Amino acid sequence: xxxxxEIQLKRRPVGTPAADDFAMVEVPVPAPAAGEVxxxxxWMAVDPAMRGRMSDAKSYIPPFExxxxxxxxxxxxxxxxxxxGFAPGDLVFSRLGWREVFNAPASMLQQRDRKALPTQxxxxxxxxxxxxxxxxxxxxxxxxxxxxxxxxxxxxxxGSIACQxxxxxxxxxxxxxxxAEKTAFLRDVLNVDAAIDYKAEPSLTKAxxxxxxxxGASGIDVYFDNVGGDHLQAALALANNFARFAxxxxxxxxxVTDAPTVPRNLTMLMTxxxxxxxxxxxxxMDLEAAMVAQMTGWNAAGEMASAETVYDGIERALDAxxxxxxxxxxxxxxxxxx
Amino acid sequence: xxxxxEIQLKRRPVGTPAADDFAMVEVPVPAPAAGEVxxxxxWMAVDPAMRGRMSDAKSYIPPFExxxxxxxxxxxxxxxxxxxGFAPGDLVFSRLGWREVFNAPASMLQQRDRKALPTQxxxxxxxxxxxxxxxxxxxxxxxxxxxxxxxxxxxxxxGSIACQxxxxxxxxxxxxxxxAEKTAFLRDVLNVDAAIDYKAEPSLTKAxxxxxxxxGASGIDVYFDNVGGDHLQAALALANNFARFAxxxxxxxxxVTDAPTVPRNLTMLMTxxxxxxxxxxxxxMDLEAAMVAQMTGWNAAGEMASAETVYDGIERALDAxxxxxxxxxxxxxxxxxx
Numbered sequence: 001x002x003x004x005x006e007i008q009l010k011r012r013p014v015g016t017p018a019a020d021d022f023a024m025v026e027v028p029v030p031a032p033a034a035g036e037v038x039x040x041x042x043w044m045a046v047d048p049a050m051r052g053r054m055s056d057a058k059s060y061i062p063p064f065e066x067x068x069x070x071x072x073x074x075x076x077x078x079x080x081x082x083x084x085g086f087a088p089g090d091l092v093f094s095r096l097g098w099r100e101v102f103n104a105p106a107s108m109l110q111q112r113d114r115k116a117l118p119t120q121x122x123x124x125x126x127x128x129x130x131x132x133x134x135x136x137x138x139x140x141x142x143x144x145x146x147x148x149x150x151x152x153x154x155x156x157x158x159g160s161i162a163c164q165x166x167x168x169x170x171x172x173x174x175x176x177x178x179x180a181e182k183t184a185f186l187r188d189v190l191n192v193d194a195a196i197d198y199k200a201e202p203s204l205t206k207a208x209x210x211x212x213x214x215x216g217a218s219g220i221d222v223y224f225d226n227v228g229g230d231h232l233q234a235a236l237a238l239a240n241n242f243a244r245f246a247x248x249x250x251x252x253x254x255x256v257t258d259a260p261t262v263p264r265n266l267t268m269l270m271t272x273x274x275x276x277x278x279x280x281x282x283x284x285m286d287l288e289a290a291m292v293a294q295m296t297g298w299n300a301a302g303e304m305a306s307a308e309t310v311y312d313g314i315e316r317a318l319d320a321x322x323x324x325x326x327x328x329x330x331x332x333x334x335x336x337x338x
Numbered sequence: 339x340x341x342x343x344e345i346q347l348k349r350r351p352v353g354t355p356a357a358d359d360f361a362m363v364e365v366p367v368p369a370p371a372a373g374e375v376x377x378x379x380x381w382m383a384v385d386p387a388m389r390g391r392m393s394d395a396k397s398y399i400p401p402f403e404x405x406x407x408x409x410x411x412x413x414x415x416x417x418x419x420x421x422x423g424f425a426p427g428d429l430v431f432s433r434l435g436w437r438e439v440f441n442a443p444a445s446m447l448q449q450r451d452r453k454a455l456p457t458q459x460x461x462x463x464x465x466x467x468x469x470x471x472x473x474x475x476x477x478x479x480x481x482x483x484x485x486x487x488x489x490x491x492x493x494x495x496x497g498s499i500a501c502q503x504x505x506x507x508x509x510x511x512x513x514x515x516x517x518a519e520k521t522a523f524l525r526d527v528l529n530v531d532a533a534i535d536y537k538a539e540p541s542l543t544k545a546x547x548x549x550x551x552x553x554g555a556s557g558i559d560v561y562f563d564n565v566g567g568d569h570l571q572a573a574l575a576l577a578n579n580f581a582r583f584a585x586x587x588x589x590x591x592x593x594v595t596d597a598p599t600v601p602r603n604l605t606m607l608m609t610x611x612x613x614x615x616x617x618x619x620x621x622x623m624d625l626e627a628a629m630v631a632q633m634t635g636w637n638a639a640g641e642m643a644s645a646e647t648v649y650d651g652i653e654r655a656l657d658a659x660x661x662x663x664x665x666x667x668x669x670x671x672x673x674x675x676x
Contacts, residue, residue, distance in 0.1 A: 277607070
């Protein structure tokens with residue numbers, strides 16, 4: 001019988017999750033039953049939304065159960081199969097991360113093409129972050145030729161892909177991130193046209209105005225928002241008429257309990273005829289095949305940079321998760337499990 | 339030679355416009371030259387946007403000129419014509435309000451059907467307020483069967499028409515207005531399903547939740563916003579998933595210089611996948627013919643109530659304009675000029 005390790009949620013965290021809220025547990029994994037498949041996870045990804053599922057709050061995804069392994073996107077290989085649709089060696093995507101080896105009904109696994117892309121790309125630019133960036137720009141913001149694109153949290157898992165999609169489609173891209181290391185990454189790896197270190201700018205609106213001018217634009221046409229707050233205010237201030245804002249996240253606002261101080265210029269929506277739309281990638285799974293085809297082509301042409309911060313081993317999975325909140329990580333935060 | 343009276347802007351008002359900022363001037367009107375048409379205005383309308391044009395601020399419409407008659411929507415009849423496209427007795431729309439009789443190039447006049455509708459309807463439900471309400475609901479909010487519609491400033495020029503369009507199309511409508519007289523108008527004349535007197539409610543969000551429940555709905559699907567601020571916050575709080583907000587105005591925000599205190603729940607855009615879009619009716623003139631046809635049909639069927647506050651005579655035009663800002667007027671504010 002196989003042995004596996006998994007991270008279980010033992011207690012719902014209050015505030016910052018503490019070590020005692022979790023336990024790494026060794027569990028036996030029997031041979032898969034009929035209709036089941038045994039998988040060894042190769043990579044898992046962590047994301048901030050997992051914090052929400054550790055709590056009991058109502059959301060569009062149910063909370064994690066206590067005394068059970070947590071869940072999250074993972075890519076693994078089939079070790080043994082009790083289902084005719086899967087064979088040893090197959091590469092499979094599941095939402096059964098936070099564990100090394102597991103049996104699952106075949107219906108919970110999705111085949112992935114082993115040769116098309118680097119394995120971990122299925123959790124990054126060809127996975128949900130890729131779909132999130134793609135749906136936001138293409139469907140929600142209805143990106144069109146000539147649009148100038150502004151991306152906040154541009155060094156993050158989704159933002160880094162949004163920058164590359166827009167750039168690969170021929171748009172001028174302005175990215176915002178916090179700190180010199182991240183803005184260097186935006187310029188040198190993602191090849192954006194302009195990078196703003198928001199931590200170094202007394203006024204984000206003035207900084208965006210300066211960079212808009214520097215790239216020879218009159219304003220921004222598309223804003224890919226991961227941040228909200230003062231980034232949203234700057235985007236409203238610099239928007240061209242008929243700009244479209246895809247609201248993917250508003251991380252600056254999640255823990256705000258006081259009255260907001262920004263944005264104070266929402267009336268721009270009207271005078272500039274701006275469309276602002278929130279969305280969740282899960283509603284846009286119909287775009288997945290087109291997104292993967294596009295990403296596969298760009299990857300083959302050397303036009304998709306890997307944007308990942310990698311932790312090694314399931315014993316570092318919680319470090320990886322905590323790393324999301326320190327602001328240190330660049331790109332998708334991944335754990336290599338095998 | 340005809341004599342006419344007109345209201346000229348003499349000085350750009352600071353704050354609330356004062357009597358000295360304007361002058362009523364008598365002017366002679368000669369016979370129309372070739373290519374010109376002589377018109378006697380029958381009705382003019384005043385609206386809050388005129389305050390903006392009295393100032394020098396940059397906007398999508400240029401400011402009024404000093405020592406010249408102000409402009410605004412008017413409907414009049416042709417007295418004499420130097421242009422083959424117009425004949426005495428024709429009903430014409432122009433943007434040459436604030437004056438009684440005038441000559442204008444034929445290109446500044448548009449024919450209106452004398453028999454289809456009551457004369458002043460061309461400035462109300464078959465005019466720009468009608469187009470604003472229609473474009474906002476039909477194109478911007480993409481109203482669809484079963485949508486529950488919330489309208490703020492529902493007793494106003496545009497809001498009163500938005501309520502009636504939504505009601506005539508079979509939607510449940512919740513309207514908000516300030517004071518018992520206006521909410522009685524919403525219920526008794528506009529036949530909305532629920533009316534909120536926002537001045538009498540300590541929490542607009544609680545009031546909207548109560549009325550949503552009272553009409554047997556789970557939330558609102560469309561918000562027609564004239565107000566912004568706490569109305570927008572309540573609409574975000576009570577929105578169903580995939581709600582659409584047409585941002586027509588944000589009158590609560592125009593004079594706000596401090597940091598805003600509301601809305602503090604913009605993250606709802608994302609969790610509820612809300613689309614919020616600002617617009618200006620002038621961008622949607624292509625819908626005018628469809629709107630007029632729809633309104634003409636409803637009017638013939640007795641399904642469009644007149645929503646007007648009428649002042650008599652050009653000498654009362656400034657009173658009419660001031661009345662816009664006291665909150666006393668219901669529906670479109672009109673001046674009968676002849």
